[in-house]
Amino acid sequence: MTLAVVALTARGAAVAGRLLGPLGQPHLYLPAGVAEGQLEPRRRFESVIELTGEIFPLYRGLVYVMAAGIVVRSIAPCVRSKHADPGVVVVDDAARFAISLLSGHEGGANNLAVRVSNALGAEPVITTASETVKRVIVGIGSRRGVAREMVKAALDRALQMAGKDANAVRWAATIDRKQDERGIREACQDYGIPLRIISSRAVRGFGGNFNRSPVVKKHLGVEGVCEPCALLAGKDAHLILEKTAMDGVTIAVAMEGPEN
Template sequence: MKAAVVAVTRQGAQLAEKAAEVLGAGGKEVTLYVPGKFTLLKVPERRIPYRKPLKELMGEIFPQYDAIICIMALGIVVRLIGPHLKDKRTDPAVLVLDEGGQHVISVLSGHWGGANTMTEELAAGLQAAPVITTATDVHHLPAIEMLAKERRWQVEPFAHVRRINAALVNGDRIYIFTDRPLNAGLPENVTEKKLADYNKYEFLDGEVVFVTNRLVDGAPEQALYLRPGSLVVGIGCRRGTPGEAIKGAMTRVLSEAGLKTDDVRLMASVDIKEDEPGLLEAATDWQLPVRFYTVDELAAAMEENNKMTTSEFVEQQIGVGGVCEPAAILGAGKKAKLIIPKQVMNGVTVAVAGDTSASSASAPETRTR
């Protein structure tokens, strides 16, 4: 994890050194940003003197780091980060320390970004008081997205997390239907059941969470899915390709790489295939969701990764030089890597991607069927 520590005064710069030691001992790669007039020692990649306005500095470092620790007033930090907030799945963790080193405050991305955990870590190292205000933590309850993050599971759709956590805090009933044991300490208002016991005709007086890589017939529209599988299969095919041919190609590619179809959580392709019968048939047979991306989205992914295979024929046909590889990467998320590059079998192209980070957020939501 890359962390930046930003100070604005001489006392803050001294505290920044101590904070960096604590974070560094925890395995984090730390860079200090200290006003130029307060630094005499210049160590590359460790201490960077700055003379630009804080507003400009924050704009530069916000997308570069996994965590930003600010030693200054909380109000200043709120104003600085406001214009840069985008998504809790991608925003960095932001913490605030007062210059006296008395309090460490978790400000942003407490759960998914790890700010709450880092707050506890830094407070212990500095002998300060941790300030954490997320409701689930205050009530010592397990946030639903942390259940997924600790296991490297995907969360879909992420927008439903807030409602599930609200139910946790309010003591409302939550049913978790799972195809594998959770082995988690769940509060009394959460009931764990086997996925096989789910009955779409049964009335459930509470929120519903499914732990499975498969689609669930008759699932409530507001249900939350936790996806244990880490693999996304990108598919390209000609018009009229049978579903059996697509399933056969996927099965063979995965099998030859020693991977299991049970670990696939998503199929992905280009949006002009949204009505492709064979592709939809394969997804339905395997109970997998399919996510479709536009030509522009695929092209942008290929531009970011120049090692992807390019086909002049495909580019002439649809306007982008590849489908399966960029679709797999987009479906797997920001930190994904290609596990299996493009394979061609009986007119079907297959690529497999997976998230290799320590934790993974769900991919940006696009059209899914």
């Protein structure tokens, strides 16, 4: 996916700079007069609305670091069809939220919002109906170099034990120390489940109820992976399947909302 990142302020430019590596060096657009470190934009612009009119048809994904209202006014004249429009994601200057604003499914904005949130430690905001009804969160941990098929087998078994289906999973979650595990990423891709990355700092600071392991703490510096990640990735989540280990993979299943 060819991507562009557009920022409007110096603070927004700093946030945009944090996205360049994780998003595979997207094209960067900054306003005239805004300088941010060593960032070299593809182009400077005077008007976000005019710039958007030019670049909207050129990219499959656009990330705007600015207020959502500005983005709505900028893209409004350009919007044609969900089958043709690029995915549009909006990030605030404080990098708190990554909002899937346009073309969540066909344009890939939902997945792009998760990628952006993983890069920034932000909360992904996804409002498409088919995603909002999903309440199951899967936390995943593994040994180094675990194969995709092992992760899939463990995931299948854990969901069966929890009485849930993969189609009900809102997203999977793992810790940042495991974000480069191909087996985890590929298994989630095979199932079409977005993968959230939870920071080690967030896990260390989490005071929720989960099974703490001195062995995990010795190796990763945190007291757990799959259980706290599942709980942290959801809203008011509770465990419906505690940590289950299978062939080098650990899975925990959580459900959003109050316990019955």
